[in-house]
Amino acid sequence: MARDLPSAPDAAELFAKALRGPTIRVIAEVKRASPSKGAINLGIDAAAQAARYVEGGAAAISVLTEPSRFGGALGDLADVAARVAVPAIRKDFLVHPVQLWEARVRGAAAALLIVRALSPSELPLLMDAARECGLATLVEIRDEAELERALEVGATVIGVNNRNLETLIIDPTTAPTLIPRIPAHCVAVAESGMQTPDDVAPSALAGADAILVGSAISASADPASAVRALAAIPRSASTRR
Numbered sequence: 712m713a714r715d716l717p718s719a720p721d722a723a724e725l726f727a728k729a730l731r732g733p734t735i736r737v738i739a740e741v742k743r744a745s746p747s748k749g750a751i752n753l754g755i756d757a758a759a760q761a762a763r764y765v766e767g768g769a770a771a772i773s774v775l776t777e778p779s780r781f782g783g784a785l786g787d788l789a790d791v792a793a794r795v796a797v798p799a800i801r802k803d804f805l806v807h808p809v810q811l812w813e814a815r816v817r818g819a820a821a822a823l824l825i826v827r828a829l830s831p832s833e834l835p836l837l838m839d840a841a842r843e844c845g846l847a848t849l850v851e852i853r854d855e856a857e858l859e860r861a862l863e864v865g866a867t868v869i870g871v872n873n874r875n876l877e878t879l880i881i882d883p884t885t886a887p888t889l890i891p892r893i894p895a896h897c898v899a900v901a902e903s904g905m906q907t908p909d910d911v912a913p914s915a916l917a918g919a920d921a922i923l924v925g926s927a928i929s930a931s932a933d934p935a936s937a938v939r940a941l942a943a944i945p946r947s948a949s950t951r952r
């Protein structure tokens with residue numbers, strides 16, 4: 712199936728374009744459960760939820776495909792990609808090229824690569840594999856050394872996670888501290904722990920182009936309005952080098 716897919720040479724460019732605009736772009740996540748919160752909204756219909764996010768102005772949809780702790784499924788990715796026109800991102804702990812092909816076959820436009828979860832040889836291998844299969848990447852970091860690794864492999868969309876994935880503790884200063892160090896040619900995404908426009912303000916002021924939000928909007932009774940409130944935040948004139 713993967714071999715028969717049409718080529719997608721400009722995947723990275725299209726993804727980056729979707730995440731830049733005059734206001735903060737929202738990557739809205741479909742999140743049924745998580746290790747830090749337990750059940751969030753177990754009954755979510757992924758495609759219907761994604762459609763509500765897009766109604767509220769979401770620029771991309773993050774689809775958790777990990778089943779045991781997040782309640783996700785690869786089928787959700789296919790359902791979301793078939794339902795909405797914005798890029799769908801496979802969000803999982805991806806460690807092998809076959810997982811990228813799995814994502815592409817199901818219609819994903821992009822996939823998450825977590826620098827901390829990949830060895831010095833695995834990260835470039837997975838970046839090359841993503842390019843080969845026509846997927847853009849969201850490369851996730853949490854400190855300066857990881858930012859250097861992301862830049863070395865040519866990442867152009869870089870997410871800074873406020874959540875420490877080992878302790879699950881959210882430090883809301885992580886993204887605002889690191890985002891100014893992300894070069895201006897890259898898209899900078901602040902991730903995790905944000906619920907309200909006030910939570911987003913420090914990252915927006917630091918030069919974020921986009922945010923990735925999951926728990927708050929997945930639990931919301933009105934996901935379209937919840938996304939709309941976040942998508943209205945103005946993007947700062949860039950302070951990035």
Ligand SMILES: O=C(O)c1ccccc1NCC(=O)[C@H](O)[C@H](O)COP(=O)(O)O
Nearest residue numbers: 745746747876902903904905924925926
């Ligand atoms: O969310 C968790 O508890 C978690 C635990 C361990 C590894 C990853 C985890 N989450 C992945 C994410 O990065 C978030 O789903 C995403 O950034 C959205 O965060 P939030 O808005 O705080 O749900």
